Amino acid sequence: SAQEASNGDGRRRPLGRRVLVFPLPFQGHINPMLQLADVLHSRGLAITVLHTRFNALDPALHPQFTFVAVPDGIPADVAASGSVISIILAMNAAMEEPGPVRDALASVLGEKGKPTAACLFIDANLLAVQKAATALGLPTMVLRSASAACFSCFLAYPMLHQNGYLPPKESQLYTPVKELPPLRVRDLFFSSSSNHEMMRKVLARATEAAMNSKALVINTFDALEPAELDRIRRELDGAVVLAVGPLHKLSTRSTGSSLLREDRSCIEWLDTQPTGSVLLYVSFGSLASMDAAELLEVAWGLANSGQPFLWVVRRDLVRGSDGSELPEGFGLAVEGRSKVIQWAPQQEVLAHPSVGGFWTHNGWNSTLESISEGLPMICRPQFADQMMNTRYVEAAWGVGFELEGELKRNKIEEAVRKLMKDAKGVVARERAQELKKKVESCLESGGSSLLAIDKLIGQILSL
Ligand code: UDP
8 A cells, every 4th residue: 555665575666755855954953864764765754854954955966855945034143143042042033933933834844746744854953843844733843863862851950040050159169969869060951051931931932832743853873861751751741752762773874964065085085094993083063162272272182192083173163263274283293194185974973893983072963973883972052952972971881081171282182092092991992892782772673763763754655
């Protein structure tokens, strides 16, 4: 029947239904949304991607999807500020009902000759999109691109205020939050934000978007965050909460969603390096930044460690400069054992046999990608959920440690040695290899994430 995705011969059967997806236009949100879209497409669903002019996607890279542009209403100065929170606020304001999203959705829903739309996947940060869909009678589902722990922290936000953890006091940063182990006050989402009232609103809206949706789909897996998923299920009594990750391992196409051009020459270069997991990969994701003095410290710390490395230095990595200049003499000091590029095909890099460790900012995607390849981490979190992810890496899973305090070359050198050479690094690597096995089991036939995908497809087809 048209409702059957596959009869075991591996061939895709069209299900006669369509799913719309609207990612928040940032790299760490786009990647998992398109990976999910890819998984659903491979199971026979047609996909329409709504995207904004800000960080627009390139439809030519995704011929299997249909694309629809939505006016984002982000003022030029806000877009230029690069502030995620300001952009989220501006988008929600511009998309107030009735507005441009409802019009875009209505035009998609009215298209003749296309399979009927079952639902719209939204990012929890775009409550306005959820409302526009509701106004048109289109059900929504939320994809969370951060951890279950992170969403459970959103749900706990009122409690955290009531119980005196927030706003954080300088003297209490290392106080354990006993309701949310192993977190401490400093690890809480946006504990460093200066505007707590605004944060409270943003998080309450995200919770509302999830509660108004048919399912909450999280890019994590059961064995990684069992207690956190339980907590969410208890809090959202009766809601469908599905752990479908790591999505990049389920999706068949690993490339195509990068906003920056991937420098693939690094893979050829990695091929020339020894295969014994000796190389450190260094990247701070798409948004984290540093000042020029810190860049110098990182450069010399890496050089002085004597370890081979591949380092991603985005053009906008250094704040207030439009090119990230490396110090004089650095190239010569690390010649033959290092490569610096502007953007990497990261998942491929992490899976390369010569790579043995990851110095990361602990964005959730990077954290999951590292775990999936069994790599231990040096953690240097900056904002949002990064501190929380670091805490889990260190205290819950034991697959890495934080490089805390001021960035100084001698501390960096020490951390690199600790990860790549010392006993502490060996233990972290062993634990990471064990976690990798758990990733593999959740993706096997009958594994928790595959079952969750089956359930999700059943849910979509029932709409
Ligand atoms: N990424 C990449 N090349 C790079 C650095 C990062 O492809 O050189 C990808 C990485 O694989 C991940 C995403 O960009 O999927 C970054 O997401 P994450 O949640 O780790 O951090 P964010 O950029 O949102 O802070």
